[in-house]
Amino acid sequence: MASPRADWSPSPDTPSSPCDALIVVPPPSPSDTNPPLGPAILATAAARGGFRVEVLDLNILLLRRFARQADRAGPTLGDHGKDRSGVSAAARWLFTQTGLYDTPPLHLPDTADPVAGMHYPLEAVTAAVSGAVGSWREWLEQQLRACCDRPPTMVGVSLMGPSQVFVGLLVLRVAKAIWPGTTTVLGGSHVTLLADEIERDQRRSVLADLMLTGHCEDDFVTTLADLDPPGVQRPPAPAPDRPEGPFEYLPTFSERQLAHCGPSPRHCSRSR
Numbered sequence: 001m002a003s004p005r006a007d008w009s010p011s012p013d014t015p016s017s018p019c020d021a022l023i024v025v026p027p028p029s030p031s032d033t034n035p036p037l038g039p040a041i042l043a044t045a046a047a048r049g050g051f052r053v054e055v056l057d058l059n060i061l062l063l064r065r066f067a068r069q070a071d072r073a074g075p076t077l078g079d080h081g082k083d084r085s086g087v088s089a090a091a092r093w094l095f096t097q098t099g100l101y102d103t104p105p106l107h108l109p110d111t112a113d114p115v116a117g118m119h120y121p122l123e124a125v126t127a128a129v130s131g132a133v134g135s136w137r138e139w140l141e142q143q144l145r146a147c148c149d150r151p152p153t154m155v156g157v158s159l160m161g162p163s164q165v166f167v168g169l170l171v172l173r174v175a176k177a178i179w180p181g182t183t184t185v186l187g188g189s190h191v192t193l194l195a196d197e198i199e200r201d202q203r204r205s206v207l208a209d210l211m212l213t214g215h216c217e218d219d220f221v222t223t224l225a226d227l228d229p230p231g232v233q234r235p236p237a238p239a240p241d242r243p244e245g246p247f248e249y250l251p252t253f254s255e256r257q258l259a260h261c262g263p264s265p266r267h268c269s270r271s272r
């Protein structure tokens with residue numbers, strides 16, 4: 001199996017910054033036309049509590065590796081203007097890396113890709129992750145360490161859909177190996193939808209230390225505060241007060257994160 005590092009650049013060269021929690025977005029994400037909103041909302045909520053959260057968007061790194069610039073020349077933005085061939089090539093490459101196509105799926109809906117839907121028993125998925133961790137370890141470790149100059153209190157993995165499970169589990173493995181004292185957390189809509197099944201399954205502890213479901217920005221900050229090591233000096237919370245209403249809607253994207261997204265294909269202009 002090809003090394004992901006050799007196939008899939010760039011390596012991070014931006015300076016490390018202190019972070020309390022790191023949220024990783026594994027590829028391929030259903031959200032492939034914009035930086036991930038959910039983790040960015042958690043980052044804002046955490047900043048209001050005085051915590052610094054970095055988002056490591058591995059999805060955009062994969063998409064950049066496969067980007068076909070010619071497909072992006074059109075004036076459309078968002079989902080209508082996306083680089084469909086690049087997105088699909090990236091997903092195909094990654095699904096092949098799992099090695100799971102040699103394993104019979106549990107079930108397979110018509111026309112579906114068994115790896116995209118992760119239609120495999122947990123044992124098969126964790127065995128595939130164990131088999132792949134050697135070739136992914138160096139590159140993932142480099143990406144994780146570039147975001148945090150010390151072991152973060154928490155590493156979260158954001159799963160919007162099943163296609164992200166394979167790399168998500170690899171990230172959790174590598175994070176625990178390099179930062180054994182760090183608490184690992186799973187969240188996102190995929191985890192939310194499967195929460196009851198995961199909760200009932202005794203094997204869940206092999207996946208992550210904690211699971212937070214739903215739009216959980218308040219729980220996320222409370223959990224971070226509970227886990228916070230004593231004696232850490234923090235600057236005053238940099239983010240403005242939360243607006244009125246039950247839901248946090250202001251996302252924060254760091255410069256590091258946005259640097260990978262490249263310039264917007266077209267700036268706003270008015271024509272008559």
Ligand code: B12
Nearest residue numbers: 030031033038156157158160161187188189190212215216
């Ligand atoms: C927008 C959307 C899309 C867009 C994405 C566009 C884009 N550029 O972002 C499009 C149309 C492309 C899309 C496609 C698909 N989608 Co879709 N999509 C959604 C939708 C409606 C909203 C996602 C969103 O942005 N939410 C808003 C943000 C703020 O919330 P969030 O990301 O969930 O984050 C919050 C929490 O989850 C949590 N959280 C998130 N990350 C983390 C991490 C940690 C550590 C923690 C603690 C918490 C946490 O906190 C965040 C803040 O509150 C969801 C349904 C939903 N209500 O969530 C379905 C949903 C994600 N999609 C789904 C599906 C099935 C698909 C498709 C497979 C459909 C298809 N058959 O083609 C495709 C996938 C395509 C692909 N390439 O993989 C399913 C996933 C089901 C599953 N089992 O996982 C969902 C849940 C809908 C559903 N109920 O069935 N989708």
